Amino acid sequence: xxxxxxxxxxxxxxxxxxxxxxxxxxxxxxxxxxxxxxxxxxxxx
Numbered sequence: 704x705x706x707x708x709x710x711x712x713x714x715x716x717x718x719x720x721x722x723x724x725x726x727x728x729x730x731x732x733x734x735x736x737x738x739x740x741x742x743x744x745x746x747x748x
Contacts, residue, residue: 715742 712723713731720736734742 713742715739716745717742 710723712721714721715734715737717739718734718737720734722731722735724731731742733740
């Protein structure tokens with residue numbers, strides 16, 4: 704039997720990378736792909 708699971712994660716506003724943090728209650732400092740410390744702030748145009 705198949706079951707749908709919902710998992711909360713993070714998405715980088717700069718490069719679009721999505722990931723699940725290793726520790727539950729800790730907000731990541733940088734994006735693991737592009738290493739941007741501004742991963743949670745959208746780019747300015």
